[in-house]
Amino acid sequence: MPEGDSIWRAASRLNEALAGKIINASDFRVPRFATLNLAGWTMTEVVPRGKHLLMRLAGPVDEEPGASRKPRALTIHSHLKMEGSWMIYPPGGRWTKPGHTARCVLRTDSADAVGFSLGILEVVPTAEEEKIVGHLGPDLLGPDWDEEEALRRLRAEPDVTVGFALLDQRKLAGIGNIYRCEACYLSGIHPALPVGEVPDLAKTINDAKRLLGENLGPGRRTTLGPRALRPGYWVYGRERQPCRRCGATVRRGLLAGPDGTEERDIYFCPRCQPAP
Template sequence: MPEGDSVFRAAAQLHAALAGKELLATDFRVPRFATLKLGGWTVEEVVPRGKHLLMRVAGPRPQDRLTIHSHLKMEGTWQVYPPGGRWRKPGFTARCVLRTATADAVGFSLGVLEVVPTAEEDSVVGHLGPDLLGPDWDLAEAEKRLLAAPDVPIGVALLDQRNLAGIGNIYRCEACFLSKVHPAAPVSAVPDLAAMIMDAKVMLGANLGPGRRVTILNARGMPVGRSEGRPPYWVYGRERQPCLKCRTPIRRGVLAKATGTEERDIYFCPTCQPPPEGT
């Protein structure tokens, strides 16, 4: 599952390569849209919405407005090549090819690829909660949605994109650590939910530029430890390594699968984030 920052960066790269450009040829390699051809249409913009990518294209008539909607899921990626450039991924994994005079954009192993009228975008992203990296960001609304199911484990609730959009497994583990809350603890047990959400937002926001992802930030919210040899994360992927605050070995576990989420590993410090009773 991608994190919102990956999708944000992918959208920025695609927007830079495609916005304002006329499509010379398109190839949708999914059965439902295999016969759709958008040659002659113009890419207006590429925007992220949570973990979803929306490419808005305009056709020859004013009423022709379509949105190419994709979701990367686990393995998906969009890559931009010079026209006719050699792909770095196997051709059989390509799901969408968009050709312009200056660039080819290719979507590989996309978890979702569909084309909808732009006026009906809500049918594919309308369920999303406030986007941590989006213009619609609304902290109070995100908090309200999380608190609407107070008994759900916070680690599950943070991944549920209907509550707030953009958090993947890395940021949910890191946000729980910073709040000293075990991911299995219920939403209602988080002492300062707004602070936890804002920690996630600040970490995501610090990773919109180039370079590897780092969640360890200084007081000004700037990443530290982007250099090699320093851990990029507080807990994520650090099983058995010492907690950076108390030296206790970090543990890995699994949270129960919940509706709309995938079962993913959690990482936590058993001292800083004591597991709730009964787990």
Template sequence: MPEGDSVWRAAKELHQALAGQVLLSSDFRVPRFATLDLSGWTVHEVVPRGKHLLMRVLESTAGNPSRALTIHSHLKMEGSWQVYAPGGKWRKPGHTARCVLRTASADVVGFSLGILEVLRTEDEDRVVGHLGPDLLGPDWDPDEALRRLVASPETPVGIALLDQSKVAGIGNIYRCESCFLSKVHPAVPVAAVPEPATILADAKRLLEANLGPGPRSTLGPRALRPGYWVYGREHQPCLRCRTPVRRGTLGKSPGLEERTIYFCPRCQPAP
């Protein structure tokens, strides 16, 4: 799954390329919307919601109010949106393209999208209404996010943090990193976490620190080079105590597959 900062950056790039532009053509390469033609529609805005992308388009008809539709996508594990100059050569295989939008100034292509659908903008709650407060969104409410997190006291905190209905935007990287900063093993039940609000605050701070260009890093501005505290560092020394970092898995839960976790066995003792 993508991290919230990746989706935020994708939305920013798409908005810059498309907002205010009239679509010259649209090509939806999924059966349900294969005949949909949005030629002549104007892209109003592209906004992120957790790990979802919402591309809002308007049709203005003389004498009638504008109709508003939303192109809703989710990248899942392998998806991406890419922006090209008109007629530019794609960097990914054509058979993986799921949506092609063309304007006078850009070709925008969605590759290997996990979810692609078009719905009325007024019905967006049907696809994103279940999400919790968005760590990078204008709706961020730390008190509500904490309330949702602690409402499942027996759930391992590492599983609860990935539950997008509790808090939107955290992926596996920030799950592992924020747990490390709080010295909490991801398998510890939420009820046993001393300061769950601190984990949420750390996740938000790390996400916000990675909204700009350049490689992702959670080590802060004083680090000699970009990197992570524990994520992807199996067998390497913990940057706090020098104990080798370990890799494990966290059990399945409804709607969530078993995922890899990284932790320091000394800084984050197992429950």
């Protein structure tokens, strides 16, 4: 799944292209919303919430006698999951992804926005957004960030491994596997260490928050030094390569969730991050 910085960048691009624009035509290629027509609606803003995208729209003013004349409000909620993406093209521009993977098309005078292979796509009243994202923990890149609340949620299950807990979006939103591995490395803790045994949990989540914040532009990088087009990581994806600090061989393993049914890749240095 994408990391929180990827969703932040996607929301920023979509907001720049669509905010304030009237939708000329919409095409929802999922059965539940196939007949929905948002032509005439105005995109007010596109915002990220953890790994979720919220596209907020205001409907045409109701002109019926006695009506309140307040615009209706809807939100297009999407989640990219593993393969999804939103692309922006000039009006009528040729798509760079297969047409059969398109799930949502929004056309304005200045841009076409197309959502491909979206893992989740639904339209809800804006007033009911909390029903779909209200379960999320504090967003590391959002205005609602609350370190104490994030720590409280993490510490509520002290026996869960820190590597798994950091991916639990109900505890804190925005961390994916890359930043989970990198934050554990920078904190000198093995991802399999139980949350209750982490010596400085605040440092670990703040390392992740800092890395996310430093990568809102192009060219993701978590190591020190000049930014490059190719990602530079401390341990993520560097199996069998030397640790950048101590020279030991970086290892790759699998970390299971509390019920043992979900396993995710972890990367770690056995010397800098000794196993519990």
